[in-house]
Amino acid sequence: MKGLRFISVFVILLLLSGCLKTNVLERLSILVAIGYDAKEDNTFKVTAALMESQPDVKDMNRTVSVDAATSKGARRKMNEMLPHEIANGQLRVILLDRNIFRLKMLNEVDVLSRDPAFGDMVMVAIVDGSVQDLLTYPYKNKSNIGVTVNSLLDHNMKWNWGPLMTLHEFTHSRDIHTKELAIPMMKREGEEIALKGVALLHGDHIVGEATPREGYFLKTMKGEKTSFLYETVIKKSAMQASGMAQFLAMNDGKDEVKVVFHVIQSKGTIKLLDSQNIKFDVNLHIDMDIQEISERYSFEKTGAVEALKRQLSKELTAHLQQFLDKLRKVNSDCVGFGEKYRSLVPHTKLENEKWREAFPKSSIQGRVDIDIIRTGTIE
Amino acid sequence: MDIRYTPRKNFQFHAFLLFFVICNVQIGVGVFSYERYIYQVSGHDAWISVVLAGLITHLTVWLIVRMLERYGSTDLYGIHYDVFGKLAGTLLNCLYMLYYLCVTAIMMRNYVEVIQVWIFPDLPAWLVIVLLSLLTIYAGYGGIRVIIGMCVLGFIVILFTAFLFYSPLKYAIWTQLLPVMETDAWHVMNGAVRMGFSLSGFELILLLYPFIRNKERTMLHTQLGVACSNVIYLVTMIISIVYFSPSQLLRSIWPSINMLKIIKYPYLERLEFIVVSVWMLVALTGLLLNTWAITRGFKRMWNWNQKTMLVIVSIITVALSLSFEAHSQIAQMNKWIGKWNVALSFVYPMLLSCIVAIVFAFRRRKASSKGEGSR
Amino acid sequence: MSVYSEQIQNQLKKLIHHSDGLVVKAIGKRIAVCYMTGMIDTAQLNLNLLGRLPVKEHIESLDKLLDYIAIGDCQRFEQLTDAVDKLISGFAIVTLEGANGGLLVNVVNIPSRSPGNAETESTIYGPMIAFTESMENNIALLRSYITSTDFMQEAIQVDSETGTLANMLYMKEEDASPFVEIIRKRIRKRKMKGLIGSPLFLQLLADNKYSLFPEMSLSERPDRTAQALLEGKVVVMVEGNSQVIIGPNAFIDFFHSVEDRYSTWGIGMFTRFLRTFALVLSIFLTPMYVAALTFHYEMIPMPLLEPLIISRSRVPFPPLIEALVMEISIELLREAGARLPTKVGQTMGIVGGIVIGQAAVQAGFTSNTLIMLVALSALGSFTTPNYMMGSSIRLIRFPMLIAAGFLGLIGIAFFTAFLCIHLLRMTSYGKPYMYPMYPPNKKGLIDTMLMTVPSLFSYKTDLASSNIRGWKTRLSRWFTSDSEAE
Structure with a gap:
């Protein structure tokens, strides 16, 4: 009896309140990707890739662009253009152009995390060129540009060198002064969209770019798992020291050897050696699987693998050092040396500018250890 | 009113169920938002505050259970009558009942606010509050066993939710915990005091004690329950320290829910929606236990019918929790209740147990001296 | 027809409100046999009752008369009014002029079908047989599964105009007595109109009339019922119903099938x-x-x-x-x-x-x-x-x-x-109802949710385990024998 009475009260309550705002899926224009182009007068060109359903219209993808001063203003303007209300909850990608950084208009992106509709796994990327162009270009082989960009970024961040840059990571790195942002950068090339490199930031400014290889180093030093196909070219003249030269089976006259290996596992450790003069030691340990050597190399001979290891270790150490020097030169501590320093030296109270001044003057020594686990299916 | 009280056998329950009760009463809607308040004072050493507060809770529980063991089978209301006499006892009992009333109202309001912010911005507050109090009445009519059954269910929900916090760990920056003890001891202590708001509620053992069948196991299971909720608080605290940057943590009102936003499964996303709604079961246990405590007071002191009182109490809490609307008001109320929390669940029970110890010692001496005198 | 038998016929007719179907047969001058047509086993009646009663001899008392009747189930009654209920349910009444009361002879034959396959609870393996509408057959089926003196049978009668007969079955050894007591009390106190089927009986016995879920289960499988009895449950069997009421049931019991235990533990x-x-x-x-x-x-x-x-x-x-x-x-x-x-x-x-x-x-x-x-x-x-x-x-x-x-x-x-x-x-x-989830019971949880194999299950498994040792025993044997060898 009580149960019945209870249910009836419940039903009455529901009927009384049955006017909640519904978000019925097909009556929404679902925002998948949003792009911001900054203009010189401090306004935005906001471009959105949407999914929406319209009966009897096959194509459910749509891209719209509006001019607006704020992102909420853009939302209002888009609503005026679209058949259904715009819905933020499925947003996957935020694209920014370089001008946003130049004109210091990044706060608009920060505001997004106030809205509970946004997830924190939204990815942020920079577009080399105009975002509007990237999103609105009439591609022949892409149905929804937002979905395409999302899956492209997703697998590259998960399995490749692309640095993980979610909205959470973005606000996190912007909030603390001891770490800078490194944002993947993409570009439209004709019909295709490609990940080009990593933009290195100092504060809110893009100060440099990193190559995919450096992106790999960056991720490893941060302790994120990456598998990477590493390509390196070794000069034959540089092979003598390691003793690699004697294992090359035949000489075909070229003066360099190309080596490609697959990183199975890599682990980066950062050590603070001297807190007074700020000296760091970076050690990368890479387990690899040799995939390709452009010349025949006699692995079966004793010492051959050792020689290759020595040689590669030297090469990679040089590459790493190059990257570390570059970071200091452009003053972009995207690895988080400052965070490491702060965590190890109590009561530093690293102020914003203090670490940024100190970082270029610090000295960082990189070293790469290598283990060749396999040499593929042939020796 | 009899000071000692033993309920009928079919109202009694086993001591190990206390574990679930204590966990549920300590972990409520507060677990979504407490990190920020602690972090405000203790910085990245907030976890030390949590540990410290947990240890103090263990101590308080120890004192409370020791005090109850002295009496054999009684509750807080009975002890008040015994120690302070009828008038003062009634007053103190009323104070506690009033306090539980406020706690119930603020719990309801807090949960409704979470729903309004995270899921339905346009959901009328009265609807959820009325629904919640309907559930409270329905379960409350079933008596203490149903209430404890809901606690078991709530514990399962808490457990599964706790597993969800594994996902944010992938984004953790562990160096953010370092260096340890950068904050000075005073601030860490201050954080521990703020933690009192979240950890309070365990003092309900003062009222549940007569209903326990095997009373000798009370201490063990209560301490285990406290330990469990301490661990959950500690883990969520540590995860939110390593996951958020300091200013992110200070800005977000519900850091625990924010952390869940990162979770993504191939078949389901945005689990915070599910967690917030399923948390209704956990919030409900808190409401149930608190309203039960109030109606129990009426029953004990004036022998009023618990069922009718439950309806009246529910109506009052609905009215009370509907009386504030804006976030700032609710925050103000939370702060105010927080102070009372520390006083009524930590300081006062400790004090009371000391008083009881003294009274008992005094009585014993009196009895023995009397015995000697007669001899 | 003798005068005496006509007397009896008139009396009985009045008692059954002149309903048709009453047959009164006079045997000699002083004996009358009465029964309702259709309800009786004619062959038995003719062979063992009518054919054996003496036409000519003089019989002094009912006890003497009893010697002639070749049917075991005979009862004495004092007043015809008491016997009418039995008469209607298929008994034959034998009266003797001059004697007080008479005899009730069981020649009941209520039309019923022979046991068939279980329809609503079909399983792939295990016994296929299902209960029928005859309570006696059903009890016989159950007894064929449990041949134990612990198997108790207790008749209960409900306060209803139908006067349906029911039986309560339980194992004495298993602790079913509180439930038996509860059922007795409920049957005594509760009334229901038009109580025919066992589903209605189930409602009569329920704790809470307005619950959304069934509190007891209905089963038409003797093996399931036997299993329930062994688990210490009480079975209520209603005459004229092929489904028996098994109770008390926990929520989880409704999701168990007998087949679970017939299959291997994994399945x-x-x-x-x-x-x-x-x-x-x-x-x-x-x-x-x-x-x-x-x-x-x-x-x-x-x-x-x-x-x-x-x-x-x-x-x-x-x-x-x-x-x-x-x-x-x-x-x-x-x-x-x-x-x-x-x-x-x-x-x-x-x-x-x-x-x-x-x-x-x-x-x-x-x-x-x-x-x-x-x-x-x-x-x-x-x-x-x-x-x-x-x-x-x-x-x-x-x-x-x-x-x-x-x-x-x-x-x-x-x-x-x-x-x-x-x-x-x-x-x-x-x-x-939520036992063993609430109140939580570790052993109950394992038994009802995980273990389906009787040897692992909390049954009396002395028979099963007499020769086979658990792995722990075997292991300890192995170790001890090793150390002894040293």
Whole structure:
């Protein structure tokens, strides 16, 4: 009896309140990707890739662009253009152009995390060129540009060198002064969209770019798992020291050897050696699987693998050092040396500018250890 | 009113169920938002505050259970009558009942606010509050066993939710915990005091004690329950320290829910929606236990019918929790209740147990001296 | 016809309100035999009663008369008014002029069928036989499973105009006495009009009339019933019903089938998990769909988003109405199938399922996805071994659906909380319904949820374990023998 009475009260309550705002899926224009182009007068060109359903219209993808001063203003303007209300909850990608950084208009992106509709796994990327162009270009082989960009970024961040840059990571790195942002950068090339490199930031400014290889180093030093196909070219003249030269089976006259290996596992450790003069030691340990050597190399001979290891270790150490020097030169501590320093030296109270001044003057020594686990299916 | 009280056998329950009760009463809607308040004072050493507060809770529980063991089978209301006499006892009992009333109202309001912010911005507050109090009445009519059954269910929900916090760990920056003890001891202590708001509620053992069948196991299971909720608080605290940057943590009102936003499964996303709604079961246990405590007071002191009182109490809490609307008001109320929390669940029970110890010692001496005198 | 027998006939006619069907046969001058036609075994009557009674000899007392009757079940009665009830249920009355009262002779033969296969609780293996409408046969069937003196039988009579007979069966050794006491008390105190079938009996015995779930289960399988008896449950068997009432039942018992224990432990465990999963599925699947599509589109993962939008794009109704239409049509199909003869019913199901499903999508009534979900959840509800429980589960889906349609996930959470409280409050013969989940019992949990093999199960397994040792014993043997060898 009580149960019945209870249910009836419940039903009455529901009927009384049955006017909640519904978000019925097909009556929404679902925002998948949003792009911001900054203009010189401090306004935005906001471009959105949407999914929406319209009966009897096959194509459910749509891209719209509006001019607006704020992102909420853009939302209002888009609503005026679209058949259904715009819905933020499925947003996957935020694209920014370089001008946003130049004109210091990044706060608009920060505001997004106030809205509970946004997830924190939204990815942020920079577009080399105009975002509007990237999103609105009439591609022949892409149905929804937002979905395409999302899956492209997703697998590259998960399995490749692309640095993980979610909205959470973005606000996190912007909030603390001891770490800078490194944002993947993409570009439209004709019909295709490609990940080009990593933009290195100092504060809110893009100060440099990193190559995919450096992106790999960056991720490893941060302790994120990456598998990477590493390509390196070794000069034959540089092979003598390691003793690699004697294992090359035949000489075909070229003066360099190309080596490609697959990183199975890599682990980066950062050590603070001297807190007074700020000296760091970076050690990368890479387990690899040799995939390709452009010349025949006699692995079966004793010492051959050792020689290759020595040689590669030297090469990679040089590459790493190059990257570390570059970071200091452009003053972009995207690895988080400052965070490491702060965590190890109590009561530093690293102020914003203090670490940024100190970082270029610090000295960082990189070293790469290598283990060749396999040499593929042939020796 | 009899000071000692033993309920009928079919109202009694086993001591190990206390574990679930204590966990549920300590972990409520507060677990979504407490990190920020602690972090405000203790910085990245907030976890030390949590540990410290947990240890103090263990101590308080120890004192409370020791005090109850002295009496054999009684509750807080009975002890008040015994120690302070009828008038003062009634007053103190009323104070506690009033306090539980406020706690119930603020719990309801807090949960409704979470729903309004995270899921339905346009959901009328009265609807959820009325629904919640309907559930409270329905379960409350079933008596203490149903209430404890809901606690078991709530514990399962808490457990599964706790597993969800594994996902944010992938984004953790562990160096953010370092260096340890950068904050000075005073601030860490201050954080521990703020933690009192979240950890309070365990003092309900003062009222549940007569209903326990095997009373000798009370201490063990209560301490285990406290330990469990301490661990959950500690883990969520540590995860939110390593996951958020300091200013992110200070800005977000519900850091625990924010952390869940990162979770993504191939078949389901945005689990915070599910967690917030399923948390209704956990919030409900808190409401149930608190309203039960109030109606129990009426029953004990004036022998009023618990069922009718439950309806009246529910109506009052609905009215009370509907009386504030804006976030700032609710925050103000939370702060105010927080102070009372520390006083009524930590300081006062400790004090009371000391008083009881003294009274008992005094009585014993009196009895023995009397015995000697007669001899 | 003798004068005496006519006297008796008149008396009896008055008592049965001149209803037709009474036969009074005079044997000699002083003996009358009365019975109702159709209710008796004519062969027995002729051979062992009528044929043996002396026509000529003079008999002084009923005791003497008793010697002539070759039927065991004979009772004395004092007044004809007392005997009428028995007469109507098929006994023959033998009276002797001058003697006080008479004899009631059991020649009852109520038409019944021979035991057939179990229909509503079909299993793949295990005994196939099912109870029939004859209580005696049913008890005989049970006794063939449990030949023990502990097997107790207690007749109970209900206060109703039908005067239906019922029997309460239980094992003496198992601790069933509190439940037996409760049943006795309820039968004494409660009244019900038109009490015919055992389902009505079940309602009479229930703890709470308004509970959403059945508190006792009905079974037509003797093996299931025997198992329940061994578990310490009480069985109430009602005359004229092929289904017996098993109680007290916990919630989890409704999801157990006898087959679980006939199969190997892995399969048994798997099917139990499958059923639990099906339960969750059938309650939450469509409401989750409605909640996600009406309010929480954020929860849908990217790869699912596009197909969902496409399938929903032509549907003019909100998801709630769409889901309700589908759920109701499935219920209609089920109901139509149940009412029609088996062969027609099957065709109905196929036609209804395919045609309505296809047409509904093409007409833009529902989306493809929903059809799949509704079908899945209907399937889930049909996996419940107990039909009554299955119906209850299907019923509670509707309020859940409505709650989801109005309040989204909050509605689902609310209704789930309500259901949980309801289940926690329920009792069956005073025993908590959610046992062993609540009050939690470690051993009970393992026994009912995991272990399905009797040797691992908390049965009396002395027989089974006399020769086979557990791995622990074997291991310890091995170690000790090793050390002894040293």
